């Protein structure tokens with residue numbers, strides 16, 4: 001009997017994925033052109049992404065709780081982790 005192949009799931013950010021990564025470029029452009037008052041400061045942005053990297057809900061750069069690319073969601077200072085007990 002043939003074993004079913006599971007789709008490859010990676011608990012990684014878009015920036016960790018190799019090869020062509022148009023989604024990452026879109027996120028970087030989004031962050032770079034965002035008004036400063038809305039942009040999460042760099043250090044806090046990295047802290048947020050570190051929390052996502054440790055989270056079971058992260059799959060291939062996407063939060064399975066909300067469907068967002070976490071690098072996009074974390075970029076806005078007024079956004080929060082969607083968990084009932086938010087990680088950031």
Ligand code: SF4
Nearest residue numbers: 052055057063081087
């Ligand atoms: S936004 Fe929250 S729930 Fe989603 S991957 Fe990040 S830490 Fe996990």
